[in-house]
Amino acid sequence: MPRRESHGENGFQARLLVVEDDTAVREFCVRLLRLIGYQVAWAENGRQALDTLNRESFDLVLTDLAMPEMDGITLLQQIRTQHPTTDIIMITAYGTIETAKRAIKLGAFDFMMKPINTEDLERSVRQCLEYRHLQQDRQRLTEMVMLLQLSRTITGTLDTDTQVREISKLIWDRFAPNVLSLSLLDPDHDELVLLVGEGLPSPVALGTRQSIGALRGDQWLRESHYRLLCSAARSDARLEACVVLRTNDRPVGVLHLCREDGRAEFDSDDRQLLTIFASQVAAALENGRLYQALKAQNVQIITALAAAIDARDPYTRGHSEQVARYAVSLAEAIDYTSEQIEQVRYAALLHDIGKIGIRDSILLKPGPLTDAEYASMKEHPLIGAEIVQGISALHELIPSIEQHHERIDGKGYPYGLIGDAIHPMARILAIADAFDAMTSQRAYRHGMDRERAIGELLTGRGRQWDERLVDAFVAVLRREGEALMEVKDRPAQRALVK
Numbered sequence: 001m002p003r004r005e006s007h008g009e010n011g012f013q014a015r016l017l018v019v020e021d022d023t024a025v026r027e028f029c030v031r032l033l034r035l036i037g038y039q040v041a042w043a044e045n046g047r048q049a050l051d052t053l054n055r056e057s058f059d060l061v062l063t064d065l066a067m068p069e070m071d072g073i074t075l076l077q078q079i080r081t082q083h084p085t086t087d088i089i090m091i092t093a094y095g096t097i098e099t100a101k102r103a104i105k106l107g108a109f110d111f112m113m114k115p116i117n118t119e120d121l122e123r124s125v126r127q128c129l130e131y132r133h134l135q136q137d138r139q140r141l142t143e144m145v146m147l148l149q150l151s152r153t154i155t156g157t158l159d160t161d162t163q164v165r166e167i168s169k170l171i172w173d174r175f176a177p178n179v180l181s182l183s184l185l186d187p188d189h190d191e192l193v194l195l196v197g198e199g200l201p202s203p204v205a206l207g208t209r210q211s212i213g214a215l216r217g218d219q220w221l222r223e224s225h226y227r228l229l230c231s232a233a234r235s236d237a238r239l240e241a242c243v244v245l246r247t248n249d250r251p252v253g254v255l256h257l258c259r260e261d262g263r264a265e266f267d268s269d270d271r272q273l274l275t276i277f278a279s280q281v282a283a284a285l286e287n288g289r290l291y292q293a294l295k296a297q298n299v300q301i302i303t304a305l306a307a308a309i310d311a312r313d314p315y316t317r318g319h320s321e322q323v324a325r326y327a328v329s330l331a332e333a334i335d336y337t338s339e340q341i342e343q344v345r346y347a348a349l350l351h352d353i354g355k356i357g358i359r360d361s362i363l364l365k366p367g368p369l370t371d372a373e374y375a376s377m378k379e380h381p382l383i384g385a386e387i388v389q390g391i392s393a394l395h396e397l398i399p400s401i402e403q404h405h406e407r408i409d410g411k412g413y414p415y416g417l418i419g420d421a422i423h424p425m426a427r428i429l430a431i432a433d434a435f436d437a438m439t440s441q442r443a444y445r446h447g448m449d450r451e452r453a454i455g456e457l458l459t460g461r462g463r464q465w466d467e468r469l470v471d472a473f474v475a476v477l478r479r480e481g482e483a484l485m486e487v488k489d490r491p492a493q494r495a496l497v498k
Contacts, residue, residue: 013039014038014059014060015038015041015057015058015060016033016039016040016058016059016060016061017040017041017042017043017053017058017061018033018040018041018042018061018063019044019045019046019049019061019062019064019067019072019075020062020067020091021044021045021064021067021068022064025114025116026042029062029116029121032118032121033121036122036125038125041058045067045068045070046063046071046072046075047069049075050070050078050079050082053082053083054082057083057086057267057268058083058086059086059129059132060086060087060088060109060128060129061087061088061089062088062089062091062125063075063090064091065090065092065094066092066093072090072091073102073103073106076103076108080106080107081264082263082265083264085267085269087128087132088108089108089109089111089112089124089128090103090111090112091113091114091116092112093113093114093115099111109124109128109131110124110127110128112124139269159288159338160195160288160289163285164182164195164196164285167182167281168180168196170277171255171277174273175241175266178258178259178260179256179257179258179259180196180198180199180257180258181194181196181197181198181200181225181229181254181255181256182194182195182196182253182255182256183195183225184252184253184285185212185221185252185253186209189209189211190214191209191211192221192224192228192254193207193208193209194206194208194209194210194229195253197229199258200229200231201231202229202230202231204228204230208228209228210224210228211224212224218244221244221254222254224254225242225254225256234258236265238265238266239261239263239265239266240259241256241257241258241270241274242254242255243256243275243278244278245278245279245281245282246282247279247283247286252286253282255274298346298393298394301391302349302350305349305350306320306349306350308353308356309352309353319352319436319437320350320351320352321349322485323351323429323432323433323436324344324348324432325484326348326431326432326435326436326484327344327347327428327429328341328344328345329473329476329480329484330431330432330469333472334469334472340425344425344429346394347397347404347426347429348432350384350388350397350401351400351429352380352384353383353384353387353401354379354383354385354386354387354401355383355384356387357380357383358380359376362376362377363377378405378413378414379414381402381403381404381405382402385398385401385402388401399423399426400426400428400429401426402426403415403426404426404429404430405430405433406422406430407430407465408422408427408463408464408465408466408467409463409464411464412430422466428469430464430465431466431469431470434457434465435457438456439485450481450482450485454477457473458470
């Protein structure tokens with residue numbers, strides 16, 4: 001018989017393990033399969049075979065059914081559990097249809113009867129390996145689709161919570177670990193922050209931090225991650241995968257997977273895919289972290305601007321923060337998205353920024369305003385819009401700031417807009433702003449109690465304020481009660497009246 005090379009993927013010869021207690025049958029199979037071109041090892045029984053499989057990887061195991069110490073069916077079950085990517089062909093001299101069915105049901109690729117026919121053995125092994133290669137190609141395609149899905153999912157959002165949720169789901173689906181943990185590096189404090197800790201023997205609260213000091217080597221980061229989990233690396237490294245996430249050659253975090261004893265080890269394909277997976281996770285999480293840092297910077301800018309309003313007009317100290325509380329609660333009640341709620345919060349904090357441009361003699365006047373002074377005061381929404389116009393990151397807030405004194409009936413200012421022509425967020429701010437003004441102390445009268453202010457809102461629904469929003473806000477006020485209303489400890493606030 002001419003010698004033929006039988007290679008597996010990437011040009012490597014397929015590796016076979018023959019398990020047979022009959023020396024003559026074992027030697028026949030080993031010699032024939034080696035002659036064909038396979039790499040072949042052998043074992044005398046199932047227990048020896050498992051020891052060999054735990055030391056080396058094989059594409060296919062050919063095993064006898066009846067053997068001392070461990071029979072073929074038990075070996076088949078152990079291989080399916082511990083080495084699920086290894087295929088099995090059963091061989092027996094006393095087979096029955098029921099035995100064959102049971103072997104196939106438990107995961108054997110084929111079932112052969114003794115005496116072994118040369119052509120049957122060659123054909124069965126060849127078919128098994130060809131099918132194996134097809135399955136591997138299909139698995140690679142599936143993994144490419146998964147990576148594409150991952151890329152689209154986690155790069156399609158800059159929200160870290162969403163990214164982490166999708167990353168966890170994809171890891172559980174593909175790698176099936178028993179333990180999954182993920183930490184992100186906070187470079188400002190040289191700390192690892194736990195984002196995911198699922199299946200840990202000793203639960204660790206999310207957000208827990210672990211100092212890493214100035215060292216950034218991969219092994220040091222892994223050890224810091226283990227300290228964060230209050231655990232250590234497994235003695236059996238084959239059941240563990242711990243990858244340092246890197247982007248632009250900088251560490252950004254650590255991804256750790258672990259399987260229990262008796263489970264399949266992380267093979268070379270798992271680790272290669274995990275490395276590719278980790279690079280995308282690293283890039284996405286780093287982009288998300290930078291975005292969150294930028295958001296925090298924007299909040300700082302907005303807070304500073306809101307503080308500037310308070311410093312300019314002590315009569316309205318805390319007004320913007322309280323309007324933001326009311327506006328956010330209303331936005332949540334009408335199911336705004338997290339992004340929209342964020343915009344509402346920012347707009348509420350800045351809705352009166354234009355008062356910076358109002359003269360002290362008008363802004364700080366303790367009593368009602370004259371017609372001319374009121375006309376000047378009514379310019380503050382336009383002044384605020386001009387101020388915000390100079391900050392590109394805040395452009396989306398301009399309509400809300402500019403229109404928060406418009407009325408549904410068209411009698412508001414500065415444009416006299418009617419109904420739906422008023423920006424939706426401006427309609428939210430108008431209600432929150434009015435309620436806080438009504439319930440705050442003024443220089444010339446006490447603030448209203450909650451129920452009286454609610455009555456004023458209901459009287460003005462459909463005329464001054466959006467009916468649907470008034471109803472939703474009143475429901476929030478009655479549900480949350482005084483918890484939503486701050487203690488009025490600021491100086492008497494003056495309303496925009498003549």
